[in-house]
Amino acid sequence: xxxxxxxxxxxxxxxxxxxxxxxxxxxxxxxxxxxxxxxxxxxxxxxxxxxxxxxxxxxxxxxxxxxxxxxxxxxxxxxxxxxxxxxxxxxxxxxxxxxxxxxxxxxxxxxxxxxxxxxxxxxxxxxxxxxxxxxxxxxxxxxxxxxxxxxxxxxxxxxxxxxxxxxxxxxxxxxxxxxxxxxxxxxxxxxxxxxxxxxxxxxxxxxxxxxxxxxxxxxxxxxxxx
Amino acid sequence: xxxxxxxxxxxxxxxxxxxxxxxxxxxxxxxxxxxxxxxxxxxxxxxxxxxxxxxxxxxxxxxxxxxxxxxxxxxxxxxxxxxxxxxxxxxxxxxxxxxxxxxxxxxxxxxxxxxxxxxxxxxxxxxxxxxxxxxxxxxxxxxxxxxxxxxxxxxxxxxxxxxxxxxxxxxxxxxxxxxxxxxxxxxxxxxxxxxxxxxxxxxxxxxxxxxxxxxxxxxxxxxxxxxxxxxxxxxxxxxxxxxxxxxxxxxxxxxxxxxxxxxxxxxxxxxxxxxxxxxxxxxxxxxxxxxxxxxxxxxxxxxxxxxxxxxxxxxx
Numbered sequence: 001x002x003x004x005x006x007x008x009x010x011x012x013x014x015x016x017x018x019x020x021x022x023x024x025x026x027x028x029x030x031x032x033x034x035x036x037x038x039x040x041x042x043x044x045x046x047x048x049x050x051x052x053x054x055x056x057x058x059x060x061x062x063x064x065x066x067x068x069x070x071x072x073x074x075x076x077x078x079x080x081x082x083x084x085x086x087x088x089x090x091x092x093x094x095x096x097x098x099x100x101x102x103x104x105x106x107x108x109x110x111x112x113x114x115x116x117x118x119x120x121x122x123x124x125x126x127x128x129x130x131x132x133x134x135x136x137x138x139x140x141x142x143x144x145x146x147x148x149x150x151x152x153x154x155x156x157x158x159x160x161x162x163x164x165x166x167x168x169x170x171x172x173x174x175x176x177x178x179x180x181x182x183x184x185x186x187x188x189x190x191x192x193x194x195x196x197x198x199x200x201x202x203x204x205x206x207x208x209x210x211x212x213x214x215x216x217x218x219x220x221x222x223x224x225x226x
Numbered sequence: 227x228x229x230x231x232x233x234x235x236x237x238x239x240x241x242x243x244x245x246x247x248x249x250x251x252x253x254x255x256x257x258x259x260x261x262x263x264x265x266x267x268x269x270x271x272x273x274x275x276x277x278x279x280x281x282x283x284x285x286x287x288x289x290x291x292x293x294x295x296x297x298x299x300x301x302x303x304x305x306x307x308x309x310x311x312x313x314x315x316x317x318x319x320x321x322x323x324x325x326x327x328x329x330x331x332x333x334x335x336x337x338x339x340x341x342x343x344x345x346x347x348x349x350x351x352x353x354x355x356x357x358x359x360x361x362x363x364x365x366x367x368x369x370x371x372x373x374x375x376x377x378x379x380x381x382x383x384x385x386x387x388x389x390x391x392x393x394x395x396x397x398x399x400x401x402x403x404x405x406x407x408x409x410x411x412x413x414x415x416x417x418x419x420x421x422x423x424x425x426x427x428x429x430x431x432x433x434x435x436x437x438x439x440x441x442x443x444x445x446x447x448x449x450x451x452x453x454x455x456x457x458x459x460x461x462x463x464x465x466x467x468x469x470x471x472x473x474x475x476x477x478x479x480x481x482x483x484x485x486x487x488x489x490x491x492x493x494x495x496x497x498x499x500x501x502x503x504x505x506x507x508x509x510x511x512x513x514x515x516x517x518x519x520x521x522x523x524x525x526x527x528x529x530x531x532x533x534x535x536x537x538x539x540x541x542x
Contacts, residue, residue, distance in 0.1 A: 049446065078448030089443045093247040105236050106449040108229045150447070 007057030035210035082151030141172025241460020259469035262422035292385035317358040462528035466520030
């Protein structure tokens with residue numbers, strides 16, 4: 001599902017974000033990427049969403065070879081990957097419903113189908129009764145669940161979550177993680193970055209540890225270890 | 227519904243909804259556009275009025291060729307046709323000796339001594355041809371033409387052409403002053419138009435800058451550039467439309483008040499009654515032009531202003 005082959009990202013001579021990373025993620029896997037701030041986690045995700053190009057190496061996601069991807073087709077790629085950000089990135093002037101619906105609108109889904117799908121997805125993230133609220137009326141945990149609803153509403157094969165719990169209280173953080181697990185059970189490949197030890201230990205999933213831009217360990221059923 | 231129609235509908239709807247949800251950003255932008263569009267339209271009307279005043283002054287300037295009593299009607303006809311054929315001649319008018327005397331008598335109806343003097347002799351006044359030029363800056367060429375050998379013998383020996391001496395100097399001064407004023411007016415309007423365009427552009431740029439995160443989010447969700455840009459363009463077009471309406475309405479109100487209180491008086495070179503008439507006669511054209519300009523500027527500038535946040539190119 002996700003394949004990185006000797007991928008490096010070098011900003012300049014002094015700053016190498018990622019060095020010769022090899023990573024292979026199977027469909028339906030739940031992979032946690034851990035590492036301290038500046039280790040290269042976010043760069044890795046930005047390479048996957050094509051916000052950045054690698055300096056060298058090969059990236060293939062969901063059968064799309066990034067070397068052959070044209071700039072104008074980047075929107076098409078991004079529609080296949082659901083992304084959840086640490087800072088939610090909700091559209092501030094749209095309601096919860098409209099935020100989720102936006103992901104469907106841009107791919108030209110009919111209004112009727114949107115009205116069917118969005119409430120179902122809001123139900124998955126337990127926000128059905130908040131659909132007419134504006135983002136600023138929600139708590140951090142609720143906002144993040146809106147973002148997750150938006151990321152999964154197009155039923156992507158891959159969901160990338162970049163420290164989705166980074167800005168949340170522990171009690172809300174766990175709500176968010178439970179939603180991610182639920183989505184993974186439905187068959188979506190989940191790639192989660194975090195430095196929350198408790199979450200990593202409780203999940204007992206495959207853990208990839210990055211240090212100074214390199215993968216230093218890759219273990220299944222693992223706990224947090226830096 | 228076809229997919230492209232759905233998209234168009236959604237872009238339009240988002241534009242309108244955004245306008246109302248971002249009123250705090252929309253109002254300053256509309257205010258700035260209204261003020262600049264208002265001043266532009268006002269300057270335009272002022273310039274047209276001013277230009278009309280200049281034309282009226284210029285129309286009063288003509289040159290008179292005084293004819294010798296010995297000119298035959300064939301010679302006269304030939305001369306008139308020749309002069310009329312010139313591109314710089316607007317009007318040619320023949321005044322016979324009798325007409326000249328009648329005009330003289332009318333002008334001096336209160337001066338018995340003068341009337342006495344002209345009635346005692348045979349008509350002393352020469353016949354003349356009055357020529358109104360198109361461009362008063364080129365009267366000298368006209369004079370040269372009339373002073374050709376074949377025509378000079380038609381002229382009255384003493385009076386000749388009125389365009390000479392003090393009169394020539396005065397006409398030349400008026401000609402120069404009016405053409406400088408006309409140019410100054412045009413340059414002024416040009417500079418102001420440029421400055422207002424920059425101000426409007428900057429206002430829209432700030433409004434869009436405030437929402438650049440929104441654009442980034444939409445991009446990350448995989449929206450096509452035009453799907454993101456569309457609502458901004460619609461919103462800016464609404465700004466332009468509203469600003470145009472307000473600016474024309476304010477001028478309409480201004481003229482209504484002015485023309486009743488100032489009653490056809492004039493402020494220096496600005497002939498208010500002409501300006502009012504011009505505005506009212508061309509109301510619908512001016513309104514449409516103003517709306518067109520407002521909407522076009524909004525559309526154009528929002529396309530340019532969103533461009534920098536829409537670059538799909540990834541950093542290398």
